[in-house]
Amino acid sequence: MEASKTSAAQTLENNLTNLVKRNSELENQMAKLIQICQQVEVNTAMHEAKLVEECDELVEIIRQRKQVIAVKIKESKVMKLRKLAQQIANCRQCLERSSALITQAEQSLKENDHARFLQTARNVAERVAMATASSQVLIPDVNLNEAFDNFALDFSREKKILEGLDYLTAPNPPSIRDELCTASHDTITVHWTSEDEFSVTSYELQYTIYTGQTNFISLYNSADSWMIVPNIKQNHYTVHGLQSGTRYIFFVKAINQAGSRNSEPARLKTNSQPFKLDPKTAHKKLRLSNDCLTMEKDESSLKKSHTPERFSGTGSYGAAGNVFIDSGCHYWEVLLGASTWYAIGVAYKSAPKNEWSGKNSSSWVFSRCNNNFMVRHDGKEMLVEASLQLRRLGVLLDYDNNSLSFHDAMNSQHIHTFEVSFLLPVVPSFMIWNKSVMILSGLPVPDFVDGLASDLQEQQQQQMGLCRQESPYLTGMKTCH
Numbered sequence: 001m002e003a004s005k006t007s008a009a010q011t012l013e014n015n016l017t018n019l020v021k022r023n024s025e026l027e028n029q030m031a032k033l034i035q036i037c038q039q040v041e042v043n044t045a046m047h048e049a050k051l052v053e054e055c056d057e058l059v060e061i062i063r064q065r066k067q068v069i070a071v072k073i074k075e076s077k078v079m080k081l082r083k084l085a086q087q088i089a090n091c092r093q094c095l096e097r098s099s100a101l102i103t104q105a106e107q108s109l110k111e112n113d114h115a116r117f118l119q120t121a122r123n124v125a126e127r128v129a130m131a132t133a134s135s136q137v138l139i140p141d142v143n144l145n146e147a148f149d150n151f152a153l154d155f156s157r158e159k160k161i162l163e164g165l166d167y168l169t170a171p172n173p174p175s176i177r178d179e180l181c182t183a184s185h186d187t188i189t190v191h192w193t194s195e196d197e198f199s200v201t202s203y204e205l206q207y208t209i210y211t212g213q214t215n216f217i218s219l220y221n222s223a224d225s226w227m228i229v230p231n232i233k234q235n236h237y238t239v240h241g242l243q244s245g246t247r248y249i250f251f252v253k254a255i256n257q258a259g260s261r262n263s264e265p266a267r268l269k270t271n272s273q274p275f276k277l278d279p280k281t282a283h284k285k286l287r288l289s290n291d292c293l294t295m296e297k298d299e300s301s302l303k304k305s306h307t308p309e310r311f312s313g314t315g316s317y318g319a320a321g322n323v324f325i326d327s328g329c330h331y332w333e334v335l336l337g338a339s340t341w342y343a344i345g346v347a348y349k350s351a352p353k354n355e356w357s358g359k360n361s362s363s364w365v366f367s368r369c370n371n372n373f374m375v376r377h378d379g380k381e382m383l384v385e386a387s388l389q390l391r392r393l394g395v396l397l398d399y400d401n402n403s404l405s406f407h408d409a410m411n412s413q414h415i416h417t418f419e420v421s422f423l424l425p426v427v428p429s430f431m432i433w434n435k436s437v438m439i440l441s442g443l444p445v446p447d448f449v450d451g452l453a454s455d456l457q458e459q460q461q462q463q464m465g466l467c468r469q470e471s472p473y474l475t476g477m478k479t480c481h
Contacts, residue, residue: 047167058162069153097131098131101124101127101128101131104124104127105124105128108120108121108124109121168199168256168257168258169258169259170254170256170258170259170260170261171194171195171196171199171200171254171255171256171260171261172194172195172196172254172261173254173261173262173263173264174192174193174194174203174235174252174253174254174261174263175192175193175194175263175264176190176191176192176250176252176263176264176266177191177192177193178266178268180236181266181268183268183269183270183271183444184270184271184442185244185245185270185271185272185273185274185442186240186241186242186243186244186270187238187239187240187241187242187270188238188239188242188248188250188268188269188270189236189237189238189239190205190236190237190238190239190250190252190266190268191235191236192235192236192252192263193235194235194254196254196256197235199256200254200255200256201255201256201257202230202231202232202233202255203232203233203235203237203252203253203254203255204228204229204230204231204232204252204253204255204260205228205229205232205237205239205250205251205252205253206226206227206228206229206250206251206252206253207226207227207239207248207249207250207251208225208226208227208248208249209225209243209246209247209248209249210247210248210249210267227239242270243270243327243328244270244271244272244273244325244327244328244330245269245270245271245272245273245328245329245330245331245397245445246269246270246327246328246329246400247267247268247269247329248267248268248269248270249265249266249267250265250266250267250268251263251265251266269329269444269445270328271442271443271444272328272329272330272331272332272441272442272443272444272445273323273325273328273330273441273442274323274441274442275321275322275323275332275428275439275441275442276291276292276293276321276322276439276441277292277293277294277295277319277320277321277322277430277439278292278309278319278320278321278322279292279319280307280309280310281309281310281311281318281319281320281353282295282310282311282318282319283310283311283312283316283317283318283319284310284312285297285298285299285300285317286298286311286317286318286319286432288319292322293438293439293440294436294437294438294439295319295430295432295436295437296432296435296436297317297432297433297434297435297436308353309353310353311353311354311431312353312354313353313354313355315355315356315433316353316354316355316356316431317431317432317433318343318353318356318357318429318430318431318432319430320347320427320428320429320430321427321428321429321430321439321441323427323428324349324425324426324427325346325397325399325425325426325427325428326399326422326424326425326426327399327400328399328400329396329397329398329399329400329401329445330396330397330398330399331394331395331396331397331443331444331445331446331449332394332395332428332439332440332441332442332443333392333393333394333395333409333439333440333443334392334393334395334430334437334438334439334440335391335392335437335438335439335440336390336391336392336393336437337391337435337436337437337438338435339368339432339434339435339436339437340368340369340370340371340434340435341368341369341370341432341433341434342367342368342430342431342432342433342437343356343357343358343365343366343367343368343376343429343430343431344365344366344367344393344395344406344429344430344431344437345357345358345363345364345365345366345395345404345428345429346363346364346395346397346404346426346427346428346429347362347363347364347426347427347429348362348363348423348424348425348426348427349424349425349427350362350424351363351429356431357376357429357431358375358376358377358378358379358381359376359378359379360378360379361377361378363377363429364376364377364404364418364420365377365429365431366384366393366395366406366415366416368386368390369433371388373385373386373390373415375406375416375418377418382416384415384416385415386408386415387408387411387413390408390410391410392408392409392410393406393407393408393409394406394407394408394409394446394449395407395428396445396449397426397428399422399426402419402420402421402422403417403418403419403420404417404418404420405417405418405449407448407449409446412446412448428441
């Protein structure tokens with residue numbers, strides 16, 4: 001009985017504690033609501049005062065324009081009446097002279113003395129003829145159109161604008177059109193649309209390198225890392241000078257007098273750094289195409305000057321790309337054709353040129369010798385699984401994230417990933433022992449490679465160190481030299 005009472009008391013106490021806590025939360029919530037109500041009151045009063053101020057300004061503008069136009073109408077009236085009064089006075093003078101001449105002529109006709117009549121009639125006839133001729137010039141041309149201005153008081157446009165007066169709000173968020181955005185190795189052109197295009201004063205583009213952070217609010221608030229392009233008038237913009245093979249986050253802000261709103265974030269990436277084969281590095285028994293995109297094994301020893309950059313020695317039939325990579329994420333593909341002996345990867349500039357790639361600590365390669373595939377670095381090898389029909393090898397160098405991975409590009413399959421803490425810039429490296437290969441560079445990272453990113457991280461943990469024992473393939477590799 002006592003235990004039941006104690007349990008009931010404990011339950012009541014817990015419920016009471018929860019109720020008190022809830023009441024406290026409600027009080028806090030109510031205090032916030034009251035504060036918001038007060039802010040609404042203040043904000044409304046501010047906007048009402050602004051409305052009165054703006055309308056008063058409009059009324060004052062209309063009053064001033066009314067006064068100016070009224071003065072123009074009165075000035076036009078005075079000028080036209082003055083001109084008409086002058087014409088009336090001229091008509092009156094002409095009429096008076098003509099009337100006097102008529103009276104004189106009528107009196108001359110009443111003269112009975114023949115000699116005196118002839119004397120006065122000739123004089124009067126001349127004056128009548130002169131008056132008749134001059135009156136054609138003096139009589140004003142009465143043009144009713146000149147008495148009225150050829151203008152109308154048309155305020156229909158202004159009335160429509162005034163009728164459209166409304167409470168201006170910030171524009172709706174624009175929308176970035178991913179499917180229209182384009183990229184090169186150092187530029188990205190961002191396209192967007194806006195529902196409130198006519199109310200937008202300008203756009204502002206903001207971007208930063210994507211670090212993998214999914215909390216975009218926190219990322220956006222770290223303002224130091226963002227680049228800002230203000231006062232954009234069109235709905236697209238091209239950003240120059242970006243890092244090759246790098247992901248960026250973009251926001252577009254639509255702005256007018258009432259405020260601004262941001263678009264949803266868009267993740268866009270630049271393409272890989274384009275490159276070709278560097279003829280200065282090609283082994284003397286390799287022939288490069290005119291566009292320096294294809295290398296072919298050629299047993300005829302061509303005369304080539306020896307330089308420290310050139311691959312040399314037996315079995316080192318290699319060439320390097322003409323680019324040094326020290327940042328970003330880069331992807332290229334190698335068309336393998338019918339070649340069955342090759343080694344493809346990256347190396348430091350200082351890597352020895354008189355031995356096969358992967359034998360030293362300065363190079364990392366994926367290699368094939370007949371029916372065997374392996375990865376090699378620092379003289380250590382590991383057999384890997386790949387299709388004998390492998391014809392298109394994808395190479396992904398993520399310098400910033402310390403990884404180098406190889407893929408079967410035609411079948412969208414991952415083959416192997418090196419985890420490397422790169423210390424120096426690297427160059428793409430290519431070796432062949434038969435046939436030819438062709439490189440395709442400056443490519444965007446394929447979607448299937450992006451989708452494997454998380455899986456590759458797990459695989460990297462499992463493949464931290466290469467197998468230390470000599471593989472059965474090691475002695476077979478000597479036939480490739």
